[in-house]
Amino acid sequence: MFQSIAGKSNLEKADLEPALKALKDKLMTKNVAEEIAEKLCESVAASLEGKKLGSFTRISSTVRSIDILRDVHAAKEQGKPYVVVFVGVNGVGKSTNLAKVAYWLQQHNINVMMAACDTFRSGAVEQLRTHARRLQIPIFEKGYEKDPAIVAKEAIQEASRNGSDVVLVDTAGRMQDNEPLMRALAKLVYVNSPDLVLFVGEALVGNDGVDQLSKFNQKLADLSPSPNPRLIDGILLTKFDTIDDKVGAALSMVYISGSPVMFVGCGQSYTDLKKLNVKSIIRALLK
Amino acid sequence: MVLQQLGGSITRALQQMSNATIIDEKVLNECLNEITRALLQSDVQFKLVRDMQTNIKKIVNLDDLAAGHNKRNIIQKAIFNELCKILDPGKPAFAPKKGKPSVVMFVGLQGSGKTTTCTKYAFYHQKKGWKPALVCADTFRAGAFDQLKQNATKAKIPFYGSYMESDPVKIAVEGVERFKKENCDLIIVDTSGRHKQEAALFEEMRQVSEATKPDLVIFVMDSSIGQAAFDQAQAFKQSVAVGAVIITKMDGHAKGGGALSAVAATKSPVIFIGTGEHMDEFEIFDVKPFVSRLLGMGDWSGFMDK
Numbered sequence A: 001m002f003q004s005i006a007g008k009s010n011l012e013k014a015d016l017e018p019a020l021k022a023l024k025d026k027l028m029t030k031n032v033a034e035e036i037a038e039k040l041c042e043s044v045a046a047s048l049e050g051k052k053l054g055s056f057t058r059i060s061s062t063v064r065s066i067d068i069l070r071d072v073h074a075a076k077e078q079g080k081p082y083v084v085v086f087v088g089v090n091g092v093g094k095s096t097n098l099a100k101v102a103y104w105l106q107q108h109n110i111n112v113m114m115a116a117c118d119t120f121r122s123g124a125v126e127q128l129r130t131h132a133r134r135l136q137i138p139i140f141e142k143g144y145e146k147d148p149a150i151v152a153k154e155a156i157q158e159a160s161r162n163g164s165d166v167v168l169v170d171t172a173g174r175m176q177d178n179e180p181l182m183r184a185l186a187k188l189v190y191v192n193s194p195d196l197v198l199f200v201g202e203a204l205v206g207n208d209g210v211d212q213l214s215k216f217n218q219k220l221a222d223l224s225p226s227p228n229p230r231l232i233d234g235i236l237l238t239k240f241d242t243i244d245d246k247v248g249a250a251l252s253m254v255y256i257s258g259s260p261v262m263f264v265g266c267g268q269s270y271t272d273l274k275k276l277n278v279k280s281i282i283r284a285l286l287k
Numbered sequence B: 001m002v003l004q005q006l007g008g009s010i011t012r013a014l015q016q017m018s019n020a021t022i023i024d025e026k027v028l029n030e031c032l033n034e035i036t037r038a039l040l041q042s043d044v045q046f047k048l049v050r051d052m053q054t055n056i057k058k059i060v061n062l063d064d065l066a067a068g069h070n071k072r073n074i075i076q077k078a079i080f081n082e083l084c085k086i087l088d089p090g091k092p093a094f095a096p097k098k099g100k101p102s103v104v105m106f107v108g109l110q111g112s113g114k115t116t117t118c119t120k121y122a123f124y125h126q127k128k129g130w131k132p133a134l135v136c137a138d139t140f141r142a143g144a145f146d147q148l149k150q151n152a153t154k155a156k157i158p159f160y161g162s163y164m165e166s167d168p169v170k171i172a173v174e175g176v177e178r179f180k181k182e183n184c185d186l187i188i189v190d191t192s193g194r195h196k197q198e199a200a201l202f203e204e205m206r207q208v209s210e211a212t213k214p215d216l217v218i219f220v221m222d223s224s225i226g227q228a229a230f231d232q233a234q235a236f237k238q239s240v241a242v243g244a245v246i247i248t249k250m251d252g253h254a255k256g257g258g259a260l261s262a263v264a265a266t267k268s269p270v271i272f273i274g275t276g277e278h279m280d281e282f283e284i285f286d287v288k289p290f291v292s293r294l295l296g297m298g299d300w301s302g303f304m305d306k
């Protein structure tokens, strides 16, 4: 890809352009959002021209790292359950991957409880109940059409009573532009101040992934009554087994939010939960 | 509707070209670049976009155009035809007939909206006087039967499924037989979500299709899908006889280009779009008027290659 410019001692913008165009095209075929591919190429150009741009360093330096197991134990020492809220648009895999996270925590001898706070979608409560039964995990549920913020609150109280270490809160899928639903989510987060707000996104998503993440963050900020609202802490990227080498959504999502990909879902059974392998992502992107 | 954003960008690019006094290579390239960008931002498959760009350039060979020709018109016509090639497979989908039993099978990737859309499709026809019925052949996903059952109950549509049976083929066959006996004229079979990387799942889908002999297989696709859309859609088409596409979640922000790539891959038209989670948030989709609208219409009608 970069052969055309190799060997020149001085790089000028015009020399770079064909190569950068090729790079941008390649990133887009791998499902990196157009806007993100453009920004990446800009920062590559800037660094090659000797200028410095903030954006490229952002991925490596400002993405915080979170150690859930450590934080769970810290919460336990303070005598309160560690609360994780799963949020995201419809059908991305929130409930299924919540169950996988529950299984993973179980493997680390942590007592988990599920909270069925998708009180809207048909079958959502039964879906979670099925996972809870299979994994033999207690579940807190109040059926349908209840205020999910209140259900979550009661679930957390129940967890404190029964000595659960972690509460995993399932929420209904919602479109990022749907104001009433986003307001309800902001309320759930505000009322319960969870330890971790996990954005669930699917690796299949195209350009919309950028909009989903930035709007979820923006709405959580704008629609919360708190002056210091809680935003998205981390990303769970699902359906990684369905995309071959089109791994670009991982890049777009991290780039736009500055949040780490904490888990990758790569199948439909409980063991299909992995850590992101950054090297293999980069390799797939540039192959 | 979101796809209109794409239409807007394309129309703007063409407008800009129309404003130029001389149409040379540079003006044409700028116009094509704008359109390409709009298509890529909407998640139309990269290769489709590139091929389209090459084709247009080939058709619109600026040097060959005799002085008297109206370059602008030739360019616009080429763009229109290429877009039509992506959006319009050229043959209508199988249309079930009221009063005559038809089996319609829904397939698609995990979470694309099959189960929700099955009910919408049934409800839509029920309102028009049909006798639809729903069969839950998803024995895999937790809560799948409850979901279909609750939806069907809300819409007062008969349903069939089982909590115990794990073989989707068996349930599908039983359900279809039962509703044929009950004189239902639209028997809708919901199936599990699946993806091309897992061969066993595709084999299962093939078996359900073979056993129930659907008159129509509908591929359900989420409007937010990116570059993986084409390959997945093509793989579905190669396993079962996909005859129509429904694009869901059009109430979101996605521009729907990935789903349009599915049209190209399955060579099947989009027949409905889903615009919300509720039963009635469902619209009929017609390709030709859509393409015309996409491009600002009117003057375009004369361009259709017939």
Ligand SMILES: Nc1nc2c(ncn2[C@@H]2O[C@H](COP(=O)(O)OP(=O)(O)OP(=O)(O)O)[C@@H](O)[C@H]2O)c(=O)[nH]1
Residues within 6 Å of the ligand: A088, A089, A090, A091, A092, A093, A094, A095, A096, A097, A118, A121, A124, A171, A172, A173, A174, A238, A239, A240, A241, A242, A264, A265, A266, A267, A268, A272, B110, B111, B141, B193, B195
């Ligand atoms: N192939 C694959 N499928 C997945 C993965 N994660 C979830 N799924 C499937 O995606 C579908 C939707 O999953 P759910 O967990 O119900 O999604 P959700 O986000 O909770 O959906 P809503 O609550 O309706 O918004 C199911 O069929 C899951 O089995 C994954 O990592 N890989």
Ligand SMILES: Nc1nc2c(ncn2[C@@H]2O[C@H](COP(=O)(O)OP(=O)(O)OP(=O)(O)O)[C@@H](O)[C@H]2O)c(=O)[nH]1
Residues within 6 Å of the ligand: A090, A091, A121, A173, A175, B108, B109, B110, B111, B112, B113, B114, B115, B116, B117, B138, B141, B144, B191, B192, B193, B194, B248, B249, B250, B251, B252, B273, B274, B275, B276, B277
């Ligand atoms: N906003 C919106 N949500 C939709 C639409 N269609 C479906 N959904 C939602 O998308 C999610 C997934 O829908 P399902 O019908 O369960 O999808 P599915 O394809 O049956 O999923 P699997 O059976 O797990 O493969 C649910 O939360 C639905 O409510 C739509 O048009 N708009």
Ligand SMILES: [Mg+2]
Residues within 6 Å of the ligand: A094, A095, A096, A118, A124, A170, A171, A172, A173
């Ligand atoms: Mg769910």
Ligand SMILES: [Mg+2]
Residues within 6 Å of the ligand: B114, B115, B116, B138, B141, B144, B190, B191, B192, B193
């Ligand atoms: Mg389903």
